[in-house]
Amino acid sequence: MYKIEEPIYFTFFTVIPIIIVVYLLVFWWKKRTQKKFASPELLAKLAPNTSTFKSVLKLVFFLLGLSFLILSLVNPKMGTKLKTVKREGVDIVFALDVSRSMLAEDIAPNRLEKSKQIISKIIDKLGSDRVGIIIYAGNAYPLLPITTDHAAGNMFLQNANPDMVSSQGTAINEALNLARTYYNNDEQTNRFLVIISDGEDHQEDTKQIAQNIANEGVKVYTIGVGTEKGGPIPIKLNGSLIGYKKDRNGETVITQRKTSILQDIAEIGNGIYIDGNKTEVPVEAIAKIIGNAQKSEFETKQFSDYQDQFQWPLAIGLLFLVLDIFLFDRKTKWLKKIDLFNEEANN
Structure with missing residues (x-):
């Protein structure tokens, strides 16, 4: 049986859609600005290692980390005993x-x-x-x-x-x-x-x-x-x-x-x-x-002896944030070497 100690912190989840909107606006602004200086083909040659997928993945990791940190603030508790x-x-x-x-x-x-x-x-x-x-x-x-x-x-x-x-x-x-x-x-x-x-x-x-x-x-x-x-x-x-x-x-x-x-x-x-x-x-x-x-x-x-469970979402949240830090928004070199669609031969 679970209960929530600090449900007021659920309001922090409203930050997540704001971050997503800001990210999309910045992404749109960057693409629009880049088109003023060079064509997409030229940009691909100038910055061949840029990866949109990695950039999105970093955002996902950051939001997951933030979400679990909010859950740790809420501090879910679990009842360990059932007493009469x-x-x-x-x-x-x-x-x-x-x-x-x-x-x-x-x-x-x-x-x-x-x-x-x-x-x-x-x-x-x-x-x-x-x-x-x-x-x-x-x-x-x-x-x-x-x-x-x-x-x-x-x-x-x-x-x-x-x-x-x-x-x-x-x-x-x-x-x-x-x-x-x-x-x-x-x-x-x-x-x-x-x-x-x-x-x-x-x-x-x-x-x-x-x-x-x-x-x-x-x-x-x-x-x-x-x-x-x-x-x-x-x-x-x-x-x-x-x-x-x-x-x-x-x-x-x-x-x-x-x-x-x-x-x-x-x-x-x-x-x-x-x-x-x-x-x-x-x-x-x-x-x-x-x-x-x-x-x-x-x-x-009824359940009694409720114990704090905040440490689990805290640990998961920190893990996602660490992954976000060490995940670069450049293409992975060994993945570039794998020509899954035989693109080089076609060229």
Whole structure:
């Protein structure tokens, strides 16, 4: 397991493209200046040992050396031991609706991105609580198993999109059933499920399944995103809008938030419904609920005894810089003697 001690030094990598641009400009200026004094044929006779390849190779070695020196400044560290630690917290699973209707832009930037912002900000406010993420549309899939690694939660969350689910629709039932398998600690007394959706296309037996999960001690909270007025579902290609989803009659589909079903699920699940159109409202509400909940002790494994690894990129970086110093931008004599293409005979 690796971690970065000084990530601020990654900004030094911005120097590399600047060096490349400067090198290309100087190379262009030299070629242009040389053409003013002599033809390419005459220059080849006056400076027969000049090698453009060696010049480029020197630049590559220099940039590689510089890159590894920057990595040494960042100082990656590696965990050498895996130890078991005890923590106190609750288990909270997020079920994120990634159906096509969540792409509607009746709230900015769209329903899905708003939902991801809400989940990310809630995770940032958690302590040692364990989190898990489920995505669902026509089917439900585990995006992140329940874990204490909040950074991983935020990372996986950013990649959530409708293309990750093979069939479309809004299978809240499958999300509820999948969530039941996430709570793997029988001693955990506080279990929370947070469903974020626009509430469209629910199924008939949703209430019964919500009742079943509530009977197992899971408190179900729902967050609704979107407006009752609704909006069209954009169709984009490479980020550009090419149209809107239409029904069989050729009419533009207008997707609306269905608040009532989300309210019913929350009521049956011993939780509450929260309007998610203003990010800070559900974030503060859920954070307060989790903060006031009784914490249970659980065991988790984590890496310890992190050791510095800066010496390896430092050594590689110095090696490339030494190679750059001793590599001359002239053609190698023994390579010149090898007439691979029989050029001398042709002449």
